[in-house]
Amino acid sequence: GAGVSQSPSNKVTEKGKDVELRCDPISGHTALYWYRQSLGQGLEFLIYFQGNSAPDKSGLPSDRFSAERTGGSVSTLTIQRTQQEDSAVYLCASSPPRTRTDTQYFGPGTRLTVL
Amino acid sequence: QKEVEQDPGPLSVPEGAIVSLNCTYSNSAFQYFMWYRQYSRKGPELLMYTYSSGNKEDGRFTAQVDKSSKYISLFIRDSQPSDSATYLCAINTGGFKTIFGAGTRLFVKA
DSSP, rough: OOOOEEEEEEEEEEETOOEEEEEEEEETEEEEEEEEEEEEEEEEEEEEETSOOOOOOOTTOOOEEEESSTSSSSSSEEOOOOOOOOOEEEEEEESOOOOSSSOOOEEEEEEEEOO | OOSSEEEEOOOOEETTTOOOEEEEEEEOOOEEEEEEEEOTSSEEEEEEESSSSSEETTEEEEEEEETTTTEEEOOOEEOOOGEEEEEEEEOOOOSSSSSOOOOEEEEEEO
């Protein structure tokens, strides 16, 4: 079946512009995560959605970052007034309804470059 | 101190070698231990999962957890060029938040 998809695969933007990154999770998966991966760094947790519950936004680095998930499916991560330090790969992952392993299925990521 | 420490490498080995990848962690509450493999320009994929201490084997891969030392390992036997990737350890307390290591880049030379 189809895996997690993300769009665009690459995004180049100018400092100060807003960007929107999209994630389509695997059908039926109730949990959705956003991570940021910078060169040589681990996956930095950004935000977590579980079903219709309020998201856990504890990983968002500043108020320039926000995310929403519509209808319990597609999610959009928005970065306002982008800065050069926002350049990274943004990964989305989804998980099926609660399992002990909490296995996450990742998309290919969006590579964001802020000039 | 980071919750999970992982040597970023790179680690370069000849084909057929045994590879040992390792992570240390600081929180004794962690119970679930995973290894993800990430090929270049792809998302990570789950390779191995272990609950609590002990060993788990899957083909050429063995995951080992030593909770007393807070040390986890992934061994790859008879390494192949196709094993060249970044390997990330990941740990979880049983809640939703998984902590990932920085990843070790592995190169297996033919």
